[in-house]
Amino acid sequence: MSVEEKVQKIIMDQLGVAAEEVKPEASFVEDLGADSLDLTELIMAMEEEFSIEIDDEEAQKLLKVKDAIAYVQQNAKG
Amino acid sequence: MTRKRVVVTGLSALSPLGGNLSDSWNNLLAGKSGIAPITLFDATGYAATIAGEVKDFSPENYGIPMKQARRMDRFVQFSVAAAQMLLADAGYEVTEENATRVGVLLGIGLGGLRTIEEFHTRLLEAGPNKISPFMIPMLISNMAPGQISIFRGLKGPNVVMTSACASALHAIGYAYSEILLGRCDAACTGGVESTVSPMGISGFTALKALSTRNDEPEKASRPFERDRSGFVMGEGAGMLFVESLESAKARGARIYAEIAGFGSSADAFHITAPEENGDGMARAMLNTLNDAGVGPEVVDHINAHGTSTQLNDLTESKAIKTVFGKRAYDIPITANKSQTGHLLGAAGGIESVFSVMTLDQGVIPGTINYDNPDPACDLNYMGDGPKKIRPNYVLCNSFGFGGTNGCILYKRFEE
Numbered sequence: 338m339s340v341e342e343k344v345q346k347i348i349m350d351q352l353g354v355a356a357e358e359v360k361p362e363a364s365f366v367e368d369l370g371a372d373s374l375d376l377t378e379l380i381m382a383m384e385e386e387f388s389i390e391i392d393d394e395e396a397q398k399l400l401k402v403k404d405a406i407a408y409v410q411q412n413a414k415g
Numbered sequence: 416m417t418r419k420r421v422v423v424t425g426l427s428a429l430s431p432l433g434g435n436l437s438d439s440w441n442n443l444l445a446g447k448s449g450i451a452p453i454t455l456f457d458a459t460g461y462a463a464t465i466a467g468e469v470k471d472f473s474p475e476n477y478g479i480p481m482k483q484a485r486r487m488d489r490f491v492q493f494s495v496a497a498a499q500m501l502l503a504d505a506g507y508e509v510t511e512e513n514a515t516r517v518g519v520l521l522g523i524g525l526g527g528l529r530t531i532e533e534f535h536t537r538l539l540e541a542g543p544n545k546i547s548p549f550m551i552p553m554l555i556s557n558m559a560p561g562q563i564s565i566f567r568g569l570k571g572p573n574v575v576m577t578s579a580c581a582s583a584l585h586a587i588g589y590a591y592s593e594i595l596l597g598r599c600d601a602a603c604t605g606g607v608e609s610t611v612s613p614m615g616i617s618g619f620t621a622l623k624a625l626s627t628r629n630d631e632p633e634k635a636s637r638p639f640e641r642d643r644s645g646f647v648m649g650e651g652a653g654m655l656f657v658e659s660l661e662s663a664k665a666r667g668a669r670i671y672a673e674i675a676g677f678g679s680s681a682d683a684f685h686i687t688a689p690e691e692n693g694d695g696m697a698r699a700m701l702n703t704l705n706d707a708g709v710g711p712e713v714v715d716h717i718n719a720h721g722t723s724t725q726l727n728d729l730t731e732s733k734a735i736k737t738v739f740g741k742r743a744y745d746i747p748i749t750a751n752k753s754q755t756g757h758l759l760g761a762a763g764g765i766e767s768v769f770s771v772m773t774l775d776q777g778v779i780p781g782t783i784n785y786d787n788p789d790p791a792c793d794l795n796y797m798g799d800g801p802k803k804i805r806p807n808y809v810l811c812n813s814f815g816f817g818g819t820n821g822c823i824l825y826k827r828f829e830e
Contacts, residue, residue, distance in 0.1 A: 353482025374548040381545065 340387075340413065344406050347386060351379045361403035379405075387413040421594045422828060424668040425505025425656025426768050427497045427605075431467030431649050431755050434476075435500060439765075440772050442754075443780050444801050448633035449755050450647050455611045463625040465632040466611045467649030467756030469493065479566075486549045487562060488527040489650075490609040494559035495566055497652035498603050502567060505656035506668065507601065509568050518571035518599040519560035520590040521654075522582030522606035524760025524815070526575075527554025529612045559607055571599040577760070579815030580720070581679070582606055584763030587655060587823055588677035594659050601658035606764030609650040619648060622687060624724060636757075637784035638721035638750035639728045639792040646722040649756030653765030672774045675808065675826040676707025682818030688726055689814060693734030699820035700738045700810060707824045709808070711739050714746060714824070716779055716806035718770040720814045721750025721796075722757050727814065732792045747804065749797045750782040763813035767823060770809040774827045777805030 338346070345359045352369050365371040371379065380396045383389070383405065389412050391399075399405045428435065431449025432442040442449070449467040458464040474484035477496035484492055498519070502509070509517065530553040537545055552558055557575040564573050572593055576586040583606025590604035619625045626645035628635035636647040663670055680702060682695030689696065704711055720731055728750075736743045751766050758765050773779055778801050785798025809825045 353480060353485075374552075377548040381547065385541075385545070 340409050341406050343386060344383065344402070344409055347382045348379065348402065348405070351375065351382055359402055361401070361406070363402045364400055383409060389413055419595050419597070420660035421591050421657055421674045422660050422663050423655050423657055423671045423674065423771050423825070424663050425501050425507065426671060426771060427500035427504055427654045428652070428765060428768050429469055429472070429493050429497045430651040430653065430758070430765050431469060434469065434472065436504065436768065440769070443751065443769060444778060446781060446783050446800060447754060448636070448783060449649065450632040450635055452632060453611060453616070456613055458616065461616055462620045462627050463616055464629045465635055465647055466616070467647060468611055469651050486553060487558070488530045488553045488609070490523065490526060490607050491553070491559050491562050493609055493652040494521065494607045495562050497605070497607065497654045498563040498567065501603055501654045501656050507656060513600070514568050515570040516600040517569045518590065518593060518602035519563045519569055519573050520576070520586050520593065520602050520604045521560050522576050522578070522584065522586035522760050522764060523556040523559060524577060524579050524582045524608055525610045525615070526556035528610045528615050530554040532612055532614050563603060569603070571602065578819040578821065579817055580757065580759050580762050581813040581815035581819050581821040582760035582763070583653065583767065584811065584813040584821035584823055585679060587657070587763065587767055588679065588821060590657050591674050591677050594657065600662040601656065603654055604657055605652065605654035605767065606758070606761035607652040608759045608761040610759065611648055611650050616648065626723065634784050636723045636753050637786070638719070638723045638753050638782055639732065639789060639796045640785050641787040641789040643723045643725065643728060645724055646752065647756040649752070649758040651755070651758050651765060652761055653758070653768040655767055655771065670828045672771045673826045673828045674823060675709065676703045676824040677822070678702025678704070678706050679819070679821040682820070684818050687816050689730040690818065691730065693730040693737060695818055695820050696731060696734035696812070696814055697737040699822045700734065700812070703810065703822040703824050709824070712742065713808045714739070714810050716773065716804070716809045717746055717748045718766050718773070718809055718811040719748050719750050720762070720812045721752055721782070723752060729791050731812065731814070732794055735794060743794055745795065747779050747795055747797050747802070749780050751780065753783045753785070763811065763821065766813070767811050767825070770811045770825050774806060774809055774825055777803060779804050779806065
């Protein structure tokens, strides 16, 4: 599975949304219905999946699906 | 001033005997047991490996979307599921006008034990930064009424009562009182519990409270019987929709029964053992009769706490004799826990549902596994199965650790 696919799957699982809704331009809050608790858990799930640490300042910049994918591609090891 | 009248206009059950009211009731009357080997976790090596689990439970079948369900402890999933069925059974339509007048008042003994166990394991394995923001909202007991209010827009009083195995009866008593005082017109009430978990089972095992008759699960719960050896843990929910008679009549509701009185008491004796002569239990029963303004002579059926522990069943029998004197020997007494196991904080909820069904249907359920009488428990425990008797008043008993006692008197509804 590519990074995109893995991130997409995490988003689907955490936010309970369908694959076709998880478009690169989709906003977690406005389009996918996430609240602040959902976002915290989403970040934790990505940290676990990719063995990374995302600090709060960075996490606040991840507003859209494409932001999350880009962050993981730049920061995930291996 | 005459007191308001409070009636039961809806029932729901999610129990080891079935995923809804009709299955639970029909299996109760059929004498079936809901006790089986534990499937919710690997109980290998535990002293007790049996329980009354709610079988094949899927929150989605009760209108709870998967995303929300994942963020609920099993006891909260049970609560929302039971409330959905309850409002449907009551035929109660929540509107802008009535929403603030409908409460959710539930009894829960332990709450989110399963969630605590899961996240404690994660804390030890992955560290303190790996705890989900949903942990606290998953485990707190009052998330059960909280989620029901969110799902159904019920904006009246929203509270959990916690008094161990008497929780649900105290919650029903609280709902009754709130309606009597005019603080709300209706409420979803009863109890819920789900603690068939490693710590739940091992904790009650340490107290020597659980039966270890693992090779014969269906025979393990045997209230009032000579060879009883402890209770079997059950899980589930039993709920009642209660409302003022005015409210019920105004909407043309089907009335199952009336709540005639509520009473409680404390033993002030021991953390887990009942006061040996059953004085505390007897006072709760008498307080209930006094609250209803009736004498013991009107009670013609008792839905007993009957846990299948040595002490409870012996003491409850003594207390019944204290309250009812010679008549105690004639009153049919039933112990639903012989079939459901002990639903802990939800016990008084499911047993109230069955008590009300008894009044409505005119059938008193039997007590299964009553093979050999215990000379010290010498009352009529309905060991020979259900009987077509329509009682006028049913006394429902619940007693909990800490020496807390609660009873509700249900009455056949008449204009």
